Amino acid sequence: xxxxxxxxxxxxxxxxxxxxxxxxxxxxxxxxxxxxxxxxxxxxxxxxxxxxxxxxxxxxxxxxxxxxxxxxxxxxxxxxxxxxxxxxxxxxxxxxxxxxxxxxxxxxxxxxxxxxxxxxxxxxxxxxxxxxxxxxxxxxxxxxxxxxxxxxxxxxxxxxxxxxxxxxxxxxxxxxxxxxxxxxxxxxxxxxxxxxxxxxxxxxxxxxxxxxxxxxxxxxxxxxxxxxxxxxxxxxxxxxxxxxxxxxxxxxxxxxxxxxxxxxxxxxxxxxxxxxxxxxxxxxxxxxxxxxxxxxxxxxxxxxxxxxxxxxxxxxxxxxxxxxxxxxxxxxxxxxxxxxxxxxxxxxxxxxxxxxxxxxxxxxxxxxxxxxxxxxxxxxxxxxxxxxxxxxxxxxxxxxxxxxxxxxxxxxxxxxxxxxxxxxxxxxxxxxxxxxxxxxxxxxx
Amino acid sequence: xxxxxxxxxxxxxxxxxxxxxxxxxxxxxxxxxxxxxxxxxxxxxxxxxxxxxxxxxxxxxxxxxxxxxxxxxxxxxxxxxxxxxxxxxxxxxxxxxxxxxxxxxxxxxxxxxxxxxxxxxxxxxxxxxxxxxxxxxxxxxxxxxxxxxxxxxxxxxxx
Numbered sequence: 001x002x003x004x005x006x007x008x009x010x011x012x013x014x015x016x017x018x019x020x021x022x023x024x025x026x027x028x029x030x031x032x033x034x035x036x037x038x039x040x041x042x043x044x045x046x047x048x049x050x051x052x053x054x055x056x057x058x059x060x061x062x063x064x065x066x067x068x069x070x071x072x073x074x075x076x077x078x079x080x081x082x083x084x085x086x087x088x089x090x091x092x093x094x095x096x097x098x099x100x101x102x103x104x105x106x107x108x109x110x111x112x113x114x115x116x117x118x119x120x121x122x123x124x125x126x127x128x129x130x131x132x133x134x135x136x137x138x139x140x141x142x143x144x145x146x147x148x149x150x151x152x153x154x155x156x157x158x159x160x161x162x163x164x165x166x167x168x169x170x171x172x173x174x175x176x177x178x179x180x181x182x183x184x185x186x187x188x189x190x191x192x193x194x195x196x197x198x199x200x201x202x203x204x205x206x207x208x209x210x211x212x213x214x215x216x217x218x219x220x221x222x223x224x225x226x227x228x229x230x231x232x233x234x235x236x237x238x239x240x241x242x243x244x245x246x247x248x249x250x251x252x253x254x255x256x257x258x259x260x261x262x263x264x265x266x267x268x269x270x271x272x273x274x275x276x277x278x279x280x281x282x283x284x285x286x287x288x289x290x291x292x293x294x295x296x297x298x299x300x301x302x303x304x305x306x307x308x309x310x311x312x313x314x315x316x317x318x319x320x321x322x323x324x325x326x327x328x329x330x331x332x333x334x335x336x337x338x339x340x341x342x343x344x345x346x347x348x349x350x351x352x353x354x355x356x357x358x359x360x361x362x363x364x365x366x367x368x369x370x371x372x373x374x375x376x377x378x379x380x381x382x383x384x385x386x387x388x389x390x391x392x393x394x395x396x397x398x399x400x401x402x403x404x405x406x407x408x409x410x411x412x413x414x415x416x417x418x419x420x421x422x423x424x425x426x427x428x429x430x431x432x433x434x435x436x437x438x439x440x441x442x443x444x445x
Numbered sequence: 446x447x448x449x450x451x452x453x454x455x456x457x458x459x460x461x462x463x464x465x466x467x468x469x470x471x472x473x474x475x476x477x478x479x480x481x482x483x484x485x486x487x488x489x490x491x492x493x494x495x496x497x498x499x500x501x502x503x504x505x506x507x508x509x510x511x512x513x514x515x516x517x518x519x520x521x522x523x524x525x526x527x528x529x530x531x532x533x534x535x536x537x538x539x540x541x542x543x544x545x546x547x548x549x550x551x552x553x554x555x556x557x558x559x560x561x562x563x564x565x566x567x568x569x570x571x572x573x574x575x576x577x578x579x580x581x582x583x584x585x586x587x588x589x590x591x592x593x594x595x596x597x598x599x600x601x602x603x604x
Contacts, residue, residue: 190580213579215543229547234532234574234602236547257551258576260544272548277555279548300548316545322504323545344504346542360542367542390542 022274032077032142035399035417044171045073046111046136048081050129052122056098057092061152062122065129067304068159069115072100072177075168075200077138077421082111096132098139106136113142115166131162133169143169158204179438181402182207182226183219183413186432194241199400199415204440206239208248214239216270218262219439227269227288228437236347238271238288244443251288254378255342260303265310270294272302281315283291295328295335303347307354314338314357315349317432325359338372341379345370347391351398356418358382358392360399370414373420382420402426403438421444492599494531499557501596502540506552508560509576516557519599530603533557533573536580538591543577550575557597566578573604 033043047070050062058066072077075365084091086109095101096116104281106114114134121127129150133143145165150158160177168174174197176315185195194208194217208214212232219226223243230239230250236258237250252258255274262270263282268291269284280296281304295301299318306313325339325348339345343354344362351357367390369383382390387406399418404411411432416421426436470527497515498507508516535554537546554573562568581594 215547231574231576231579232548236574256572257547259547259551272544274551274555279551300545300552301549304542323541344541348547362540444531 008053015160020066023083032194034234035078035171035173036225042078042267043113044080044081045083045113045115046069046106046109047073047084047091048096048101048114048116049084049090050117050119050122051096052118052120055092055094058117058119058122061150061155062119062127064152064155065119065122065150065159066117067121068156071118071163072163072200073166075176075424077416077417077424077443078171082106082109096130098134101134101139103134103136103139109113111136113373115408121150129158130134131160133166160198160202161201171397171399173399175440176400178440179395179427180223180441181413182218182219182435183404183428183433183441184217184228184435185428186216186411186434192197194226194239195428195433196366197426197428199395199402199426204427204429207243207246208239210239210248210250216262216435217437219437220263222267223266223439223441225263227263227271229258229261229271237393238240238269238284240288253290262304262306265308270306270313271306272304281313295436296300307347307359308322308352309348309354312350314359315348316348317345321369325357327357338374342417342431349401351396351418352396353393353398356394356398359396360390360392369416369418371401380418380420382418383414383423391435393437394418396440402438404434404436406432449467455476460536471537487526490526491529494519494522494529494599495601497599500592501595501597503591503595504541504549505542506549507554508556512584516560517564520561520566523561523566524569525563526604527567527570528604529561529601530570530572532600532602533561533571534593535573535575536596536599537578537583538594538596539553539578539581540591541578543579547577553595553597568593 004219007286028192044137047296050066051059052058068286086103089105096118106396114136116132118130126383127329129147131145134141143166164174164177179199180196182194184192186192190354192213195206195216197199213228217226217228218366226241228239230237236256237252238258238261239250241248251274255278257274262271268271270281273282274398280301281294283294285291301315301317303316311330316323319327322343323346324337325345326337328335342361345359346412347360349358355374357373360367361370366385367388369379369389369392371377371382389403389405392401401416404415411434413426413428413433413436414425501510533554535550537550554575558571558573583590584595
């Protein structure tokens, strides 16, 4: 029996490796969880203990990997993790593949999905990890993947890759776990720097350290640059951090005003400058030099935000009195006001798919985040304080929204979704954290 | 004692400004101060330029009429002392959001900058910056505190 099991294991592993080559792939390209529709469904997932062999729960690295995956999946608002104590007979299985898995115990525990992990070197040697996701009621595989060369230091990154692939197989997008947030951290009364962190709190590190105040970071689509506005005692400047050289430069502009730079999909930058006498939105070329005006009025035009095609730009304008949200469609040249409620609406963030705009509204209770459907005009409040909720930013998947809030006293970064729901704090260490902005660093070859 | 002297000089200059107009005003003021200690007169001019703060209404950047006299006085002093350079610093209260407030602070600084230039101040003597809501004058969560933070400061950066 043991020999047969081993033989079957080897055969299935070989087939799996042939199918997957070097990358993890979903077994089925079917979206099981609709995270974009109005009635977001919940899914219950159980995690089997990572195994080093049949009935042998991994210790050491394998346990670390299991904990990292559990921590990651806990960030997904549409996922409820089944407590191990709820599984009769426990989560250590005799097999990690469909045929030998006892799905019954997970069905009884209410799990819709079961995640198994097989890592022969999970006790310390490292090496190749096999991941499988099943529907518990049918036993059908939803996803399988092989992750090679996993070592102790690469456990967190591997957990991110696994969870990205799982999320993609369930929802169609796994960009959440592939993203890196740029944000601003306070280091003193006049000193703020740009830092990076994953949405789940990994890889926290500082990328700028210049005297003065950094604000409004923005990633280039290729992940090479972060631009930001920088202010010292005498001047504003465009700050540019080059990841390939780990170097920062300050670029000044006539008018001495640089507000809210943002990268466009073609790697050019849009930014509010007062070169013409008013803060208006300019396009900069690939060398960060002024190319042309994108939008201007005799009032204030700031905070541009683009969809993934670059044809729509949301921005804040005071052209009709108080600050309101407008959209410019570059294919027609038309500008329309989209925020119709409230007297103070600012900080628009257009979803990459171009269907929604999130923004900050000053309500009698303080600043709150709202999301408006650009097709129907229907508006939804997605944050409820207390304190100030501000600076929303859409993730590449157009589902998650990061924002800053001082609900716990000091400003921190939180995650919610286009549907709202209980915000989850992103661990960023000490110091006030503001201006979260999503980006993707290309994986090392 | 020194402050009394400074106050006296300021009063002399203010009187001089009030008495005449145009070139005659400038000549008269220079004459009146040249008889005193020139360094003290310069100090007094710098103090006068620095001390007067322009305040704004919520989400507004128009210069209110109550500040035109003060700005005329600053302008005359800057014309009398062409080596003086001033940075006009626009500020906002904490209620708004940061990027919009940076733009609003810029409009406040520019409104005063344009007025000073209209009064004849050499633009080379002026620069401006917006600090948005990043550098409040007073802390607090009240209308009084907010009103004190919606302001233009005048920072003499060369003399």
